[in-house]
Structures are given as C-alpha cells and as structure tokens.
Amino acid sequence: EAQVTQNPRYLITVTGKKLTVTCSQNMNHEYMSWYRQDPGLGLRQIYYSMNVEVTDKGDVPEGYKVSRKEKRNFPLILESPSPNQTSLYFCASRDRYYGYTFGSGTRLTVV
Amino acid sequence: AQSVTQPDIHITVSEGASLELRCNYSYGATPYLFWYVQSPGQGLQLLLKYFSGDTLVQGIKGFEAEFKRSQSSFNLRKPSVHWSDAAEYFCAVGGDSGYALNFGKGTSLLVTP
Numbered sequence: 612e613a614q615v616t617q618n619p620r621y622l623i624t625v626t627g628k629k630l631t632v633t634c635s636q637n638m639n640h641e642y643m644s645w646y647r648q649d650p651g652l653g654l655r656q657i658y659y660s661m662n663v664e665v666t667d668k669g670d671v672p673e674g675y676k677v678s679r680k681e682k683r684n685f686p687l688i689l690e691s692p693s694p695n696q697t698s699l700y701f702c703a704s705r706d707r708y709y710g711y712t713f714g715s716g717t718r719l720t721v722v
Numbered sequence: 723a724q725s726v727t728q729p730d731i732h733i734t735v736s737e738g739a740s741l742e743l744r745c746n747y748s749y750g751a752t753p754y755l756f757w758y759v760q761s762p763g764q765g766l767q768l769l770l771k772y773f774s775g776d777t778l779v780q781g782i783k784g785f786e787a788e789f790k791r792s793q794s795s796f797n798l799r800k801p802s803v804h805w806s807d808a809a810e811y812f813c814a815v816g817g818d819s820g821y822a823l824n825f826g827k828g829t830s831l832l833v834t835p
Binding site: 652669703711715 | 731754756766812814816824825826827828
C-alpha cells in the first residue's frame with residue numbers, strides 16, 4: 612500500500628530534550644515536506660525537500676532541522692524543543708503530478 | 723506569493739441541507755487547487771483537486787467544487803449533507819512555479835439533526 616509513515620503518533624517531551632520525528636514514504640517520490648497544524652492557523656510548511664540532499668525552508672522553519680540522506684526518509688529534528696512547538700505535525704510526499712500523500716500525523720506536546 | 727482565504731471559520735448546517743464552503747486564492751500563475759477534509763483526530767483526506775480543464779470538479783463522498791478564475795474562487799459544495807460530514811475542511815493551492823502547498827486556515831463544519 613502506498614503510504615507515508617510517521618513515528619511516533621504521540622509524543623510528550625520536556626523543554627530542551629532533542630527529539631526526532633521520522634517520516635518514510637514507499638512511493639519513490641522526490642518531493643517531501645513537513646507541516647505543522649495549529650488551531651486557527653491551518654497547516655504551515657516547515658521545510659521541504661525536492662530530492663536527496665536538497666532541502667529548503669518553508670514558512671515556519673525556526674527551531675527545526677531536517678535531513679534527506681535517502682529518497683524515502685525525511686526526518687524532522689527538534690534540537691531544543693520549546694513549548695511553542697507543541698503542535699500536530701504532518702509529513703507529506705508528492706508525485707510529479709502534484710498528488711500529495713500525507714502521513715497520519717504526530718501530536719507533539721512540549722512541557 | 724500564493725495564499726488561500728477561507729472566510730468562514732465555522733459553519734453549521736442541518737442534516738440533509740445543502741452545503742457550500744468558500745475558498746478564495748491568490749496565485750500569479752496557473753493554480754492547482756485542492757480540498758482536504760480532516761475528521762477529528764485523523765489525518766488529511768483529499769476530496770478533490772483541480773489542475774485544468776472542466777471547471778466543475780467531482781470528488782469523493784458526493785462533493786464537488788467549481789473553479790472560477792474571474793472570482794479567484796474554488797468553492798466546495800454538497801447537495802445534501804450527512805452527519806458524517808462533520809469535520810474540518812481545508813482548501814489549498816499549489817502550482818508549477820513553486821513546491822509548497824499553501825493551506826487556508828480551515829472551516830469547521832457542524833451538522834445538526
């Protein structure tokens with residue numbers, strides 16, 4: 612089944628403790644991206660990657676890092692999480708015909 | 723820069739009534755337009771998309787949307803709403819001049835008996 616897999620689904624962590632949210636797709640898509648969703652703000656893009664080793668900032672990149680060492684994986688890294696990064700995170704990949712596939716989401720709480 | 727406006731934050735309709743959710747976009751080139759639905763605690767499900775061609779697009783679950791270039795709109799419609807349609811609806815715009823999918827802030831739909 613074609614899918615984008617995010618892990619973990621839920622995460623509670625403390626301020627300053629580095630964490631990684633993994634994202635993997637099995638569709639051989641070149642383009643992947645991360646979004647955060649907050650009430651009243653919709654989804655905002657954090658980072659995107661057009662291909663392996665090519666990443667760029669989205670609208671809200673502060674406090675986040677990403678890497679794209681292989682096509683299928685696009686982890687999101689929070690090196691020093693803060694409470695304002697409490698949010699629902701979605702990873703997505705896109706085919707060449709602009710068909711987007713979203714993961715199931717990761718609900719992160721930073722205390 | 724591309725952007726999407728969903729003017730209605732909340733909409734309440736009676737079950738069986740018709741529904742129209744509004745979406746206005748700003749985009750300098752040919753827009754690719756999408757409607758997604760998100761049920762509580764769930765991920766995003768694509769309802770329909772418009773790239774080119776017929777401006778009336780049919781989607782899943784009985785939804786349709788009409789692209790009106792002159793009004794920069796892509797409104798979502800359903801002739802008869804079911805209680806299971808209660809969810810958050812997001813309009814999004816992308817295009818061949820960029821890689822981002824820009825979302826509106828969403829419209830929350832409540833369906834009453």
